[in-house]
Amino acid sequence: MNTPNAYFEQLYSDSHDPWSVTEQWYAQRKYDHTLAALPQRRYRTAFEPGCSVGVLTGRLAERCDSLLATDRVAAAAELTAARTRHMPHVRVTQLTIPEEWPDGRFELIVLSELLYYFDDLTLREVLTRTVDALEPGGTLVAVHWNHPAPEHHRTGRTLAPVLSAIPGLTLLTDCRDPDFTLHVLGRPDGGGRMLSTAAREGLL
Numbered sequence: 001m002n003t004p005n006a007y008f009e010q011l012y013s014d015s016h017d018p019w020s021v022t023e024q025w026y027a028q029r030k031y032d033h034t035l036a037a038l039p040q041r042r043y044r045t046a047f048e049p050g051c052s053v054g055v056l057t058g059r060l061a062e063r064c065d066s067l068l069a070t071d072r073v074a075a076a077a078e079l080t081a082a083r084t085r086h087m088p089h090v091r092v093t094q095l096t097i098p099e100e101w102p103d104g105r106f107e108l109i110v111l112s113e114l115l116y117y118f119d120d121l122t123l124r125e126v127l128t129r130t131v132d133a134l135e136p137g138g139t140l141v142a143v144h145w146n147h148p149a150p151e152h153h154r155t156g157r158t159l160a161p162v163l164s165a166i167p168g169l170t171l172l173t174d175c176r177d178p179d180f181t182l183h184v185l186g187r188p189d190g191g192g193r194m195l196s197t198a199a200r201e202g203l204l
Contacts, residue, residue, distance in 0.1 A: 003117040012075040039197045043108040050114035054080030070095035098125045105135045111142040116152040137189035143182040156181030170194040
């Protein structure tokens with residue numbers, strides 16, 4: 001079974017920052033790695049499900065023309081909306097994936113500290129929907145905590161082989177930090193190409 005919604009509701013009723021991401025150097029450093037791993041300088045459209053309190057959302061917004069951030073918990077979505085209210089190109093809403101999924105396609109999808117909450121069946125559905133929602137030439141970023149937790153079905157390390165083998169995507173970056181695993185995958189463009197950052201810059 002997926003981690004129940006009641007678990008998240010209780011977390012946000014107890015704290016406005018359940019994982020202390022606004023204070024931890026660990027979280028700031030992980031977000032630095034996440035942003036640095038993006039192969040493009042800027043993205044037209046982006047989707048971040050599971051946005052939590054919106055710290056990463058605010059940083060992603062600096063690299064995107066339009067960003068949709070969602071969370072299954074209303075309190076989390078409200079915190080993110082408050083944090084990004086000065087950013088008119090950021091839209092925040094309460095939404096539960098994969099049962100609810102936004103329309104359209106995105107040039108960037110970020111799955112941060114999210115996938116280990118899903119059982120096998122739901123994980124497959126989330127990844128299938130993610131691939132379908134990713135534009136040709138688009139980027140998927142996934143980053144997850146490596147250490148076991150009672151409410152997690154997996155760790156970043158055990159998610160690694162699943163993410164590396166997603167049909168239709170090409171693995172671009174595989175970063176194995178002691179504490180987190182970061183994957184960047186790309187969807188080949190209409191011509192079946194997957195350009196590196198250097199190729200995009202005309203260096204090759």
